[in-house]
Amino acid sequence: MQQTIIYCGVRELYIHETKHVQEKLETPYFLIDKQKLDDNIKDLKNALATCWNNYIIGYSVKTNSLPWLICYFKNRGIFAEVVSDDEYNLVLKLGYAKDKLIYNGPIKSKHTFLQAIKNGCIVNIDTEREISWLKSLCNTGQKFEVGIRVNFDLEAYCPKETLMGDAGSRFGFCYENGELLKALNNLKAFNNVKVAGLHFHYGTKTRSLNVYQAIARMACRIKSEYDLDLKYVDVGGGFYHSMSGKPSYMDYIRVISGELSQAFDVTKTKLIVEPGVSLVGTPISFVSSVIDINQTIANYFVITDGSRINIDPLMNKKQYIYTIKYMDNTRKTMPTQVISGFTCIEKDRLFLLSNHPQLKVGDQIIYNRVGAYTMSLSPLFIKFYPAVYVKNNNKIIKVRKKWTSDEYIQKSRFEMLE
Numbered sequence: 001m002q003q004t005i006i007y008c009g010v011r012e013l014y015i016h017e018t019k020h021v022q023e024k025l026e027t028p029y030f031l032i033d034k035q036k037l038d039d040n041i042k043d044l045k046n047a048l049a050t051c052w053n054n055y056i057i058g059y060s061v062k063t064n065s066l067p068w069l070i071c072y073f074k075n076r077g078i079f080a081e082v083v084s085d086d087e088y089n090l091v092l093k094l095g096y097a098k099d100k101l102i103y104n105g106p107i108k109s110k111h112t113f114l115q116a117i118k119n120g121c122i123v124n125i126d127t128e129r130e131i132s133w134l135k136s137l138c139n140t141g142q143k144f145e146v147g148i149r150v151n152f153d154l155e156a157y158c159p160k161e162t163l164m165g166d167a168g169s170r171f172g173f174c175y176e177n178g179e180l181l182k183a184l185n186n187l188k189a190f191n192n193v194k195v196a197g198l199h200f201h202y203g204t205k206t207r208s209l210n211v212y213q214a215i216a217r218m219a220c221r222i223k224s225e226y227d228l229d230l231k232y233v234d235v236g237g238g239f240y241h242s243m244s245g246k247p248s249y250m251d252y253i254r255v256i257s258g259e260l261s262q263a264f265d266v267t268k269t270k271l272i273v274e275p276g277v278s279l280v281g282t283p284i285s286f287v288s289s290v291i292d293i294n295q296t297i298a299n300y301f302v303i304t305d306g307s308r309i310n311i312d313p314l315m316n317k318k319q320y321i322y323t324i325k326y327m328d329n330t331r332k333t334m335p336t337q338v339i340s341g342f343t344c345i346e347k348d349r350l351f352l353l354s355n356h357p358q359l360k361v362g363d364q365i366i367y368n369r370v371g372a373y374t375m376s377l378s379p380l381f382i383k384f385y386p387a388v389y390v391k392n393n394n395k396i397i398k399v400r401k402k403w404t405s406d407e408y409i410q411k412s413r414f415e416m417l418e
């Protein structure tokens with residue numbers, strides 16, 4: 001387990017500066033390091049510009065749909081990759097141009113699906129029902145473009161790497177059993193709808209370069225076999241970046257572009273990537289405080305105002321990357337301490353400290369690299385959403401206030417039926 005122990009006067013560390021007020025930050029809260037976010041985007045753009053200088057980046061909104069982040073990406077020319085009518089409406093409300101969206105996944109609504117196609121978004125068909133919805137575009141006198149999500153046996157090319165293994169992915173149209181060809185033929189029947197792109201996305205355990213090599217090869221194969229004229233190949237997300245010992249954006253894009261160049265012309269076909277975790281994972285931390293100690297016959301429980309539901313909502317991570325900030329350096333060593341969350345769930349225990357300085361009320365525990373699938377997956381269980389701050393140089397601004405009962409009950413009705 002990775003950790004750093006810092007002895008310092010925590011209360012002086014994080015100051016929220018507004019024009020005239022200096023406010024102490026109250027834990028728990030998420031903290032976004034804008035510089036790290038900037039660096040991740042710069043690295044991705046650089047890799048794409050170097051290897052395939054005809055590209056679109058679509059930020060995977062589900063990974064962290066914090067409004068500030070969505071606006072941040074919008075202002076940097078990055079498309080929003082959305083997968084539901086709610087996400088679609090959210091990004092439009094936040095000012096996204098109506099054609100700067102990538103619309104994916106099986107839970108699109110018919111209305112937003114058709115609207116997105118008419119607006120010129122990149123819309124990747126995932127299901128049969130979406131093909132049937134296209135009927136409403138016939139007889140409009142206009143021409144439209146869609147992409148199609150490919151389901152292929154990635155496990156056969158990258159054994160033991162995919163998340164679902166032999167059970168296979170449940171998304172998109174299967175290449176091996178002819179469903180993809182059938183869908184392409186059904187789409188051809190609409191003479192005003194053209195298949196302009198292939199979409200792939202695979203969740204894998206390894207996020208390895210092999211995975212992207214297999215995906216890019218499959219894109220080449222499908223293009224050649226079905227004689228497709230494609231404006232884009234969308235390889236999805238699932239990358240690592242800025243993690244030591246793991247591939248970087250440059251490594252991935254080099255492999256992808258090397259394969260794509262066998263069948264595609266960089267001037268005619270765009271490469272689309274849909275990163276989530278690799279962009280927002282590392283720049284975001286979660287700051288919690290020790291609020292109490294409970295010494296029992298079995299253990300020394302350190303109770304904090306953070307929880308596994310904040311940084312690991314599915315409660316399946318085996319370890320967290322954290323920093324401990326002690327208020328002073330006069331601590332005796334404790335044989336064991338169980339760092340625990342605020343919920344009433346017994347297994348809300350974050351980690352065990354062995355032979356470490358004793359934690360006391362007021363010390364802080366900061367969990368690092370927790371920007372992905374945390375804020376957007378957290379339940380409103382026991383405590384409502386915590387505040388979010390953005391740090392840039394020495395300035396910190398609050399970009400989301402802590403939710404209160406006001407936000408929780410908004411739009412509720414209270415008339416009784418008896």
Ligand SMILES: Cc1ncc(COP(=O)(O)O)c(C=O)c1O
Nearest residue numbers: 060201237238239274275276277
């Ligand atoms: C279609 C699609 N694109 C992109 C992503 C983002 O993946 P990641 O956060 O691993 O980069 C996902 C995540 O599930 C996805 O389903």
